[in-house]
Amino acid sequence: MVDYNNISPEQWEKIEREDHDEQYKDSRPFSANRYKIDIPHVIWWEDYCYKKGRRPDRGHRTRKTFDVMNLENLRGKTILDIGCGNGQYSVFFALLGADVYGFDISAVGIEVANKIAKENDVADRCNFSVQNASHIDYSNEFFDIVFMHEVLHHTIKYPNVKDEILRVLKIGGIVVCADGTVGNPMLRIGRYFTMKGKESMGDVKLKHSDLDELSIGFSDHSIEQMSFFFMGKRVFQNWLMFPPIRWMLYCVKKFDDVLLTLFPGLKRYCGEFVMVLKK
Ligand SMILES: C[S@@+](CC[C@H](N)C(=O)[O-])C[C@H]1O[C@@H](n2cnc3c(N)ncnc32)[C@H](O)[C@@H]1O
Numbered sequence: 001m002v003d004y005n006n007i008s009p010e011q012w013e014k015i016e017r018e019d020h021d022e023q024y025k026d027s028r029p030f031s032a033n034r035y036k037i038d039i040p041h042v043i044w045w046e047d048y049c050y051k052k053g054r055r056p057d058r059g060h061r062t063r064k065t066f067d068v069m070n071l072e073n074l075r076g077k078t079i080l081d082i083g084c085g086n087g088q089y090s091v092f093f094a095l096l097g098a099d100v101y102g103f104d105i106s107a108v109g110i111e112v113a114n115k116i117a118k119e120n121d122v123a124d125r126c127n128f129s130v131q132n133a134s135h136i137d138y139s140n141e142f143f144d145i146v147f148m149h150e151v152l153h154h155t156i157k158y159p160n161v162k163d164e165i166l167r168v169l170k171i172g173g174i175v176v177c178a179d180g181t182v183g184n185p186m187l188r189i190g191r192y193f194t195m196k197g198k199e200s201m202g203d204v205k206l207k208h209s210d211l212d213e214l215s216i217g218f219s220d221h222s223i224e225q226m227s228f229f230f231m232g233k234r235v236f237q238n239w240l241m242f243p244p245i246r247w248m249l250y251c252v253k254k255f256d257d258v259l260l261t262l263f264p265g266l267k268r269y270c271g272e273f274v275m276v277l278k279k
Contacts, residue, residue, distance in 0.1 A: 020106035029088035035119035050250035056240035064274040074098040083151030087113025094122035103131035148177040175277040184271035186231035220278040231271035
C-alpha cells in the first residue's frame, strides 16, 4: 500500500496521471454533452454558483479569472495553460483569439484537448502536449499569460515549478491562478463530513503560506480571497442542484460578501482565491 504522505514526485505523477486519464476519458468541455464550445454560454455559466442554471460550485472564482484576464483583449496573446486537462479553457481562449499552449501529465486529457480544438476549428491556434510543470519545454520569456486553473494544489507536489513559470513568462506577463486553500473552519467541517477516511489519499491542499512563498520572485501580486461561511457548501455538494439549497447558499454567500467587507481580516481564513502574479 502506498504511503500517500511520503511519496516521490515520480510516484505522484504516476498516481495522478492514472487518476486523471480515467476522468478525461470521453469527457466534453464544461460538463456539456458536445464538443462545440459556445463562448457566451460559458461566460454565463461560470458565474456566481447560487444563480439559477449556473455552474453549481466554483463558477464565481473562475469568472473572476476571466475578469482579470480581460477576455475582450486576448487576441494575439500567447497563453500557457498548465495542467490543461481536457483543454477546455485553452480552446475557450483560442476561440477568443489567443495562441494557446496547453500541457498536462494526462495523455488522455491531451488527446481529448486536441479533439476539442479540432471540433471548434481552432487547432491551428492550440498546441497541446504531455509535459510536467517541473520541466517546461518552452523557451524563455515566451508567454504573456500563464493560466493555472485548479492546478496549483497539484503542482505544489513537484520541484522547480515556480522557477519554470518565471523562466517562460515574459517580463510584465502575468500568472493567473484559481484554487482552494485549507485553513477555513467551514471547509474543515465540510471535509470531515464528505471526505472522512479519504484524507490519507494525499489530497494535498494549499496553505496561505504556500501562496506567500509563491509570490516571492514576482514584481507584484494581488490576491482575491473569497468564501468564509460559504465554504460550508461542501457539506451540501451532492444537493447543489436543489433550489432551496442554492437559495440558502445564495444567502450565505451574500452574508459572506458583507462580512468580508466589514472584517477584511477574515479573508485570511477564506477557502478560495484568485491570485495574479506579475513578473
Ligand atoms: C483539477 S484538474 C484541472 C484541469 C484544468 N485546468 C481545468 O480546470 O479544466 C488538475 C490537472 O492538473 C494536472 N497536473 C497535475 N500535476 C501536474 C504537473 N505536475 N504538470 C502538469 N499537469 C499536472 C492533472 O493531470 C489535471 O489534469
